[in-house]
Amino acid sequence: MLRRVIPAAALVAVLGWVASGAQPDKQPEKQPEKQPDKGPPAPPAKVDPKSDGVVFELRTLDDTVMKVVLMDPNVTLVTRYGKLSIPATEVRRLEFGFRYPEGVEAKIDKALADLGSSEFRTREDAEQALAEIGHFAIPAMRRAIKSQDPEVVRRAQAVVKLLESKQGDTKMEVRDYDVVETAEFTAKGKLELTALKVRTKYFGDATVKLTDIKAFRSVGSASGAEFALDAGKYAKVTQTDWMETTIEVGTGQQIEVTASGKIDQWPQGPGQYMVEPGGLPNYAGRIGPNGLPQIGLPGQIVGKIGLNGTPFPIGAAYKGKAGDNGKLYLRIGPSPWNCDSLGSYKVKVDVTGP
Numbered sequence: 001m002l003r004r005v006i007p008a009a010a011l012v013a014v015l016g017w018v019a020s021g022a023q024p025d026k027q028p029e030k031q032p033e034k035q036p037d038k039g040p041p042a043p044p045a046k047v048d049p050k051s052d053g054v055v056f057e058l059r060t061l062d063d064t065v066m067k068v069v070l071m072d073p074n075v076t077l078v079t080r081y082g083k084l085s086i087p088a089t090e091v092r093r094l095e096f097g098f099r100y101p102e103g104v105e106a107k108i109d110k111a112l113a114d115l116g117s118s119e120f121r122t123r124e125d126a127e128q129a130l131a132e133i134g135h136f137a138i139p140a141m142r143r144a145i146k147s148q149d150p151e152v153v154r155r156a157q158a159v160v161k162l163l164e165s166k167q168g169d170t171k172m173e174v175r176d177y178d179v180v181e182t183a184e185f186t187a188k189g190k191l192e193l194t195a196l197k198v199r200t201k202y203f204g205d206a207t208v209k210l211t212d213i214k215a216f217r218s219v220g221s222a223s224g225a226e227f228a229l230d231a232g233k234y235a236k237v238t239q240t241d242w243m244e245t246t247i248e249v250g251t252g253q254q255i256e257v258t259a260s261g262k263i264d265q266w267p268q269g270p271g272q273y274m275v276e277p278g279g280l281p282n283y284a285g286r287i288g289p290n291g292l293p294q295i296g297l298p299g300q301i302v303g304k305i306g307l308n309g310t311p312f313p314i315g316a317a318y319k320g321k322a323g324d325n326g327k328l329y330l331r332i333g334p335s336p337w338n339c340d341s342l343g344s345y346k347v348k349v350d351v352t353g354p
Helices: 008-022 104-114 120-144 150-170
Strands: 055-060 065-070 074-079 082-087 091-095 178-182 186-191 195-200 204-209 213-218 224-230 243-249 254-260 301-305 317-321 326-332 342-352
Antiparallel strands (some): 074 082, 178 186, 195 204, 224 342, 254 317
């Protein structure tokens, strides 16, 4: 009987061994299925103008040019008549007005208010402060010239004259408003944004500050036009008026201009001195009534790119590359007989290239 007695510890050990031996072998952990090689990451989605919206040409201050899609669905422009919310798909061109560095506008506003102070010393200090601020003060001073306060007008005129004289030939157009051009209208005001959110073909989404943008126009916007160039307005002896066309030109783009028609440069004897767009070649180098060399030949079409661009002769036909960015401006060389002209030329302009 004693032979049947098995110590409890040994019994437990034996049962445990049997139980463990009865279990099936442990299966190896299931390995995840091997995924197919996906290769390198996909590049950013390309701009597809048919599906992503209107394609624009964005030109930065260093003349970098990109084709982009405007990501904001609307452009909000604050005008004197209220806010305009313009669909991005309707925008043809944006012109960005002058923008102040941080903190400068507040200084200008304070100095401008002090120009009308009852204290002479305060007025003097304000005028000096505006002169020291420099060209950033020009837009505000031009508005101040329209003030009802004669003292403010006088001091604002003095500041503008001083600042513009310092700029000399490098004087730039200074506007404190933005322009939004659509197929239906052109509006002036202030854009409610400081940067544009765009999608590029090769670099994906990006944000570009307005202060870094030189030009922004729809690729599908007009790159050519036909119009009449009125000699009665743009061939004045004073040589001050230029016709602002709707043609936006970028550096390196090809400009082709053709013109036809005749104008009368001595209306006192109608029909006796009719001139074509090429002008009168025998009057080259003529000095105008203001004592400065005349721009172009009498009767010749002259152009420039940008409000303060360098004039160049166009004549009846012109083809060349733009050396700057901006709108195309046109005028006609005035009469050599110091009288205004009559008639108009028919002008056709085409712009191609990058």
